[in-house]
Amino acid sequence: EQSMCLAVQAPNVIVMDCKPDPRRYTFDHVADINTTQEAVFGAVGKKIIESCVGGYNGTIFAYGQTGSGKTFTMLGPLDDGDDFRHELRGVIPRSFEYLFNLISREQEKRGDAVEFVTRCSFLEIYNEQIFDLLDTASTGLHLRENIKKGVFVDGLIEQNVTSAIEAHQVLSAGWVNRRVASTSMNRESSRSHAVFTLTIESKEKKGGVMNIRCSQLNLVDLAGSERQKDTHTAGVRLKEAGSINKSLSALGNVIMALVDIAHGKTRHVPYRDSKLSFLLRDSLGGNAKTYIIANVHPGSKCFGETLSTLNFARRAKMIK
């Protein structure tokens, strides 16, 4: 029986049992151990899916230490032979259902005037290398940027899907590949980011003009946050407030931190965005909607990591 270090004050406050004083964190929504998967989806998923069908990009991130429930939140329990139809299915399967629901309603309303095409892809970023989870033989793919396509992964498989069930199948296949890669190729899933992307294209004929709109929904299962200290896991820049980097190899980071504090565009910082940040760039600014689900384990043993996750989430709230 573990002791707890967290208390939830519905609907949007979580309190950490810190010494000398407990710390309060306020978020858009806080879910406790009794919150259902359905409720989580309602809080996070619905609005984003609606805006995606409306033509805007969106991203949902799951962040937290390994074992805090990211995968459960995003996918659901995985023991039932990867059946994504049961009660405890997570955000991603519910997103499929809701999305195709909305699409068929739109289709009904507008008839032949509009046509929807949905594609999905599933990739993994490990050690700053990109692997296609829909291709069992995948060896690192290149992240490119060109004028026509924007930022894209060269050679990534995109599967057309017409229903929630088909999307589930793609997800399952990819997930199996991820587990296989984890054991046979040592691509430990706690150290990699998984990105499932749904691209929704709508072709609409209005007054003799063909209107093509394209929007993307990215569902990201981030690498375990405790792994941020590993030099290989980049993607979410978490700056530890209290630590000194012992090795001179991090001198660049120290200098960059000085420049970051300075304002605006009057400087150029020569560093490369992590693959994840670059890949999601289109989906993280402007008209796009972003949600971060921070998963925390309430047990006292996980105090340090939980504190770290909550602090990160609070900072993320302040970033525009």
Add this chain to the structure above:
Amino acid sequence: MAAMYLQNQGFEEYASARRLSEEESRQDPETEPYKSKYKARELLLQLAEALQGFQDESQAEENIELTLQLAELWFHLGVNFSETEEVPTGEQYFSRCAELMQGHKMDQRCVNTCLNCLNQLGILWVSRSEPEKALKILQEAEDIYKMYMHNVGQPPLLLHELLSPEQTGSPKSRQAEFEKTHTLTLYYLAQTYPKLGDNEKSAAYCHLTLSRQLQSGHFQPIDWATNCATLSQYYVTRDNFTQGRHCLASASSVLSQVPEPSDETEDGENESAREKLERRKADISRCWLKYCLVLLQESRQALMDDIGELDRAKQTDLAKGGAVAGSKGSHNDDKQEKSEDPEKAEGADGPGCHHGDEKSQLRFESLELTALEDQVTDKKVTDFDQARAVFLVGQKYVNAAKEFYVLDGHVTDFVEITQDWSQLFRALSFFEQDFERRCKMHKRRADMLQSLLSELNQQHYLLVCRQIMYEIAEIFSEMLDLKVAIAEAADERPKVHAVKKINSLAQQSISHYQMFLDSLRKADKEMPKTFSEDTLRPALVANFCVGRLYSKFLSSDPQVKLQNMSKSLDHYQFVVDYCTSHPDIAELVKSELEICTEMSQLLPIQMEKIRLTLS
């Protein structure tokens, strides 16, 4: 007695402990990661106990050696406990070590250990969010190094030598390790200062760290150059152009010495060594570009402030080229310090109290930089010729950067470079007295941005397209104002082709603001009822500008005038209506709203007057 013990047993125990800790621990299983380190700990504790036993029995001189050996053991135990996540205990051992070394800090046998110990304590206190404590400790380490080098100088023993049967170090290896330890002290200081809010000191210590890397030869040139160029950007944002230029020149110099890589294999970033070098060179070009741009912008700002103050004295000072100190004050303060050595502004106890010649502290002495530094000034410019010289250097670096950052493949980077280039022209135009020539510069800007815009896919580059549309609209507006001023200066009614030009510019400005506004529309082509936070002000200001632009059309036809006034009114009204339905945001567009409100009342009256003349 102790010596014999060590010879027969002690040294071996220590060697075993070291082997366990450094080598065997790597093979420890995941389930028992500290197995070897725990074993090492036992040996160290045993050894320490034995030595403590001997301490009371020994002679004075032998006693000192024993004391130092114990101190070093405490240090290694401190490391051991820290590495096995028992930090509080580790701290106790480090403290014991430090205590024991009191009065022996200048001893060649232990000064290296002493510094290592203080470094560890510094790191520890920062991790406990007590940077003030850490600072004191690290400063002590810095002082001990300086004092030792000044007063003693003999290369101190390496770590482990005191506890080994033979002296394994040579003067060279000992000095090298001592220098490394000191460099780490400086590096940790660089990291501690920001936590105390002192970025300036941090930058100075980063500079020092870079300098020592250069001296020691232990550095990777591409990384070094990149770090140095990044540091230059810190100085550029602080208006310290002298320091910024020096870092840039140094970065360029070091990078130019890197030989052409032959290996084409790609690394983890899917980039070959050659590509990586090319990219870094391009990045440094972009840093130079920012330098030139900010220098021109700051020069412009200084002159504008002066024009506001009409202070002749200050203008002459500027012309003489007052040095810009890197202090925290505004640039107005800097003008007073014109004759002071810039580095003196860093503070008396900064790294500049080491040698007699303070200036050398913040320069990389070993590099030949004259040509690179002489290519551009580090003083703010005050006239067109000076400005143009800086502009040309900036433009050179634009082209250099674009050799690697081509549009297709590096869209984002290419766009930023082009935007900088546009700003470079804009800054230069301020110094051009002749309006026609000024107008031509703006035309260059409009051309390069329009051509870029036509290439970009709005779907993927929405944010950037909006920025460019807005900037183009502003440029045409600027050109319009210039043409009007030229016509007015001619003191006669504008000729036909001038009228055409003015109207055309107004139209182009309007159409680009409109493009920008259209990009904000929702999927159903309607304007959003509420703008998002980042697009709110630009959207309202754009409407305001369009309203204003419609009044700039020159026409003798009253019908045309009415149409333009009507469109003008629509846009002013939009702003008024939006602010009415969103009263909380009115502050953001206060001055524009005032004018819009006024015009929305005036225009209908004026329009009515014209209609009356027509009927």
